[in-house]
Amino acid sequence: MLSKLVEEHPYLCSHVALLCFLLFCQKAWTLWCTNYPSLSNIPPGNRGLPFLGETLQFMAAINNTKGVYEFVQARRLRYGKCFKTKLFGETHVFISGTESAKVILNNEEKFSKKYMKSIAELVGRHSLLCATHQHHKLIRGSLFSLFSTQSLSSFVKLFDSLLLEATTTWKSGSVLVIQDETLKAMCKMLISIENGYQLESMQNEVSRLGEAMLALPVRLPWTRFYKGLQARKRIMDILEKTISERRSGIATSHVDFLQQLLDDKSHDDGIPMLTEKEIKDNILTMIIAGQDTIANAMTWMIKFVDENPLVFNTLMKEQLEIEKNGSRNSYLTVEALNEMPYASKVVKEALRKASVVQWLPRVALEDCVIEGYKIKKGWNINVDARSIHHDPTVHNDPGVFDPSRFPAESKPYSFLAFGMGGRACLGKNMAKAMMLVFLHRFITNCKWKVIDSDSSIQKGALFTKLKSGYPVRLISTKDAQNQTM
Numbered sequence: 001m002l003s004k005l006v007e008e009h010p011y012l013c014s015h016v017a018l019l020c021f022l023l024f025c026q027k028a029w030t031l032w033c034t035n036y037p038s039l040s041n042i043p044p045g046n047r048g049l050p051f052l053g054e055t056l057q058f059m060a061a062i063n064n065t066k067g068v069y070e071f072v073q074a075r076r077l078r079y080g081k082c083f084k085t086k087l088f089g090e091t092h093v094f095i096s097g098t099e100s101a102k103v104i105l106n107n108e109e110k111f112s113k114k115y116m117k118s119i120a121e122l123v124g125r126h127s128l129l130c131a132t133h134q135h136h137k138l139i140r141g142s143l144f145s146l147f148s149t150q151s152l153s154s155f156v157k158l159f160d161s162l163l164l165e166a167t168t169t170w171k172s173g174s175v176l177v178i179q180d181e182t183l184k185a186m187c188k189m190l191i192s193i194e195n196g197y198q199l200e201s202m203q204n205e206v207s208r209l210g211e212a213m214l215a216l217p218v219r220l221p222w223t224r225f226y227k228g229l230q231a232r233k234r235i236m237d238i239l240e241k242t243i244s245e246r247r248s249g250i251a252t253s254h255v256d257f258l259q260q261l262l263d264d265k266s267h268d269d270g271i272p273m274l275t276e277k278e279i280k281d282n283i284l285t286m287i288i289a290g291q292d293t294i295a296n297a298m299t300w301m302i303k304f305v306d307e308n309p310l311v312f313n314t315l316m317k318e319q320l321e322i323e324k325n326g327s328r329n330s331y332l333t334v335e336a337l338n339e340m341p342y343a344s345k346v347v348k349e350a351l352r353k354a355s356v357v358q359w360l361p362r363v364a365l366e367d368c369v370i371e372g373y374k375i376k377k378g379w380n381i382n383v384d385a386r387s388i389h390h391d392p393t394v395h396n397d398p399g400v401f402d403p404s405r406f407p408a409e410s411k412p413y414s415f416l417a418f419g420m421g422g423r424a425c426l427g428k429n430m431a432k433a434m435m436l437v438f439l440h441r442f443i444t445n446c447k448w449k450v451i452d453s454d455s456s457i458q459k460g461a462l463f464t465k466l467k468s469g470y471p472v473r474l475i476s477t478k479d480a481q482n483q484t485m
């Protein structure tokens with residue numbers, strides 16, 4: 001019967017035979033790759049298809065509403081705290097042990113920072129995110145003064161003034177989008193953009209750039225990556241124009257980050273001044289590093305608070321006290337923020353639970369052993385912060401939003417929302433201050449009702465982002481009273 005079928009449909013049979021052979025090869029390859037680690041003590045994992053590795057599965061996760069972390073989590077559950085995969089032609093190892101995190105994040109001679117090709121190209125090769133160890137030290141040294149205590153004080157005031165201005169437009173019935181308020185603050189702080197049209201175009205370019213960060217680095221006009229590169233070019237043009245205006249003497253209402261870098265005094269301490277290319281790439285880096293992270297963290301924070309009435313009530317009590325003590329009639333200060341112990345825990349817990357930056361990317365500069373496995377020079381090592389934040393052996397009931405878990409659960413390397421070591425977030429204090437200011441004004445100035453509580457994750461987003469943006473409809477106090485009756 002088989003020979004009759006072959007005689008009647010020779011082409012169909014040969015195609016089916018070829019397909020079976022390919023499927024067999026793939027299965028054999030997968031099995032070999034899965035078992036191979038036990039022979040040489042390299043981390044377990046599936047190397048996937050030849051050359052492609054697991055890139056297709058990774059890209060599918062990026063474009064799924066469960067978020068890209070689903071890819072990592074599935075393998076973490078299958079293989080344990082250290083596993084290996086192959087993405088974009090390179091070997092990637094994910095680790096989620098606190099001891100290993102400590103070793104990796106504090107050893108820049110052995111583990112250098114490394115971002116995926118697409119991210120590195122979009123932020124620019126002069127960005128401190130991509131700089132090698134020595135160059136990074138110089139750039140970080142130059143940027144450090146921007147985040148001084150004095151700078152933080154003026155930023156808190158500036159951000160609060162922007163928020164208070166915004167609250168005048170927060171009318172009952174209107175819908176609030178947190179993301180927009182954050183971008184405005186960042187642009188004002190960094191480069192003093194205030195003009196509505198310029199702000200809007202900056203916002204569009206930054207979001208196009210963000211969407212390209214995890215895209216395949218293919219430069220064809222219809223690809224996300226290409227559109228991201230074009231957006232980068234337009235942002236660079238805006239920065240170039242602003243720099244030449246500054247050099248020709250056009251002043252701004254306050255000394256923003258750009259002006260501080262142009263007048264840089266840090267070279268008096270032996271640190272060379274940043275070149276114009278370095279200034280542009282690093283201002284862009286700070287817009288990206290600061291804007292999307294904060295906006296997402298704030299959105300998750302409001303969602304968690306909204307879902308936990310007990311937390312809300314405790315928080316409200318504390319914040320009303322702060323309001324009574326002066327914030328109703330004046331701007332918040334760093335000192336006032338220090339009087340918010342419960343809100344600080346809410347911020348920290350929101351950062352833990354949301355884990356906006358999910359893993360911290362490094363590259364091994366030499367062969368070494370991690371979690372008992374051999375790691376080869378040149379492999380990408382990703383410290384899986386999200387997994388540590390959600391590890392039940394590190395945090396009790398990690399799925400529960402419980403601000404009171406701190407400080408008891410502040411074990412070393414158990415909280416990596418801002419990273420650790422020489423590459424830790426430069427804007428960490430600024431970020432925490434912004435979240436506190438926002439929490440205070442939002443909670444004391446308005447009542448709200450969630451319009452879309454969908455927890456789906458935005459496809460293609462670099463940072464964990466709610467697809468819906470978590471829009472809330474503001475309601476007047478009168479409406480709110482009617483609702484509780």
Ligand code: HEM
Pocket residue numbers: 105113128129140285286287289290291293294297351356357360361416417418419420422423424425426427428430431
């Ligand atoms: C909630 C908000 C934020 C979160 C969760 C966050 C998180 C992070 C993380 C995880 C890193 C990488 C650490 C590593 O790889 O070890 C980082 C780096 C960085 N962040 Fe933030 N960040 C936030 C806000 C900000 C803000 C507001 C700014 C400044 C305007 C900023 C500027 C930077 C810079 C410049 C770096 C690179 C530091 C370096 O490589 O030396 N971040 N951030």
